[in-house]
Amino acid sequence: MTTCKWFAVCPMRRYYEQGKLDQKWIENYCKGDNQNCQRYQMEENGEPHPDYMLPDGSLDESLKKNI
Numbered sequence: 001m002t003t004c005k006w007f008a009v010c011p012m013r014r015y016y017e018q019g020k021l022d023q024k025w026i027e028n029y030c031k032g033d034n035q036n037c038q039r040y041q042m043e044e045n046g047e048p049h050p051d052y053m054l055p056d057g058s059l060d061e062s063l064k065k066n067i
């Protein structure tokens with residue numbers, strides 16, 4: 001369990017610090033199973049993905065409004 005290498009630049013960190021994202025995402029992925037994160041995998045593969053896509057690959061429209 002290590003902090004994800006993308007954490008410093010990841011929008012999930014920004015949303016979390018703004019109080020818009022449940023801590024469970026950070027615990028389970030960013031400071032947990034990084035490589036199981038859909039964002040991580042797409043980043044590794046150079047695939048574009050929206051800032052409001054959650055680590056499980058679902059899209060959170062409420063975050064979209066807050067970009």
Ligand code: SF4
Binds near residue numbers: 011
């Ligand atoms: S959301 Fe995924 S890519 Fe972003 S910091 Fe967390 S584990 Fe890494």
